[in-house]
């Protein structure tokens with residue numbers, strides 16, 4: 029029952045100067061001063077914080093107390109209890125620490141459920157924005173390795189959770205995640221598929237109450253640490269193709285959701301072309317869809333921990349890493365299908 033939290037002391041990862049130069053140019057123009065603060069965090073992996081998402085289906089005896097003794101606090105409970113924001117009644121529990129410490133990951137044992145999943149706490153934002161209710165039919169269009177599918181199951185018990193992934197290796201990883209955290213008695217609620225998410229909207233129009241598009245994107249954190257320059261340059265070229273794929277995935281999600289249903293679009297990049305521009309272009313081309321603002325109370329309740337960027341244009345929300353609040357990058361936008 030003893031749990032140790034350790035500072036990461038591994039040697040620094042290898043920084044890719046080509047990617048950094050590119051980010052400096054693009055993000056200083058798009059985010060101004062906010063980029064230089066985020067940059068300080070991104071360039072110092074030893075300062076990165078890790079969230080501990082508890083698995084409500086496992087035996088949590090002593091775990092919360094151990095975390096409290098180590099200095100962890102619950103991300104959602106400590107936020108303004110008087111507010112009626114959408115975080116008030118959900119059972120999801122994510123523990124965070126003010127320092128860049130992490131507890132060890134748990135290994136997979138057949139027949140045993142893991143107690144926690146380590147993640148960037150800002151990844152919970154799209155899941156909270158999805159606000160799944162008991163019994164709803166939910167599609168996680170780009171699901172591997174399964175962190176957000178798992179988080180969805182911590183917020184409510186859907187009638188169906190369809191987790192999809194296009195890549196075979198990542199699909200297998202997704203299956204393993206679900207097996208490690210979801211009890212056999214709930215597995216009938218899950219459907220896991222290996223498909224191109226762009227075709228699901230046409231195949232299953234209007235079938236879901238909620239759809240999450242956690243899109244493939246230029247992952248700012250990992251791209252900065254591309255091991256070789258050649259790969260970095262290739263990624264930067266591929267980057268120009270991503271907005272088209274993202275728009276197609278978002279359109280597929282809008283086709284798959286029922287009228288009145290919600291689609292949440294998220295990425296872990298700060299790039300305007302992959303965030304606001306994708307959403308704006310889809311809104312302009314897809315009739316009967318409205319942009320929803322996230323509740324101000326909800327944003328306020330998370331602002332003690334997450335630094336929300338000032339976006340131009342102001343479409344969706346972007347969490348950017350800052351000193352002491354190193355969560356993100358995470359962009360999230362909520363769309364409602366009217367008809």
Ligand code: SAM
Nearest residue numbers: 170171172173174175176194195224225242244
């Ligand atoms: N939601 C995941 C989580 O929280 O663990 C992370 C998803 S990751 C940002 C994006 C995923 O989309 C990758 O696993 C990638 O293989 C997958 N992907 C890329 N193109 C896709 C497509 N056309 N259809 C479905 N998934 C796709």
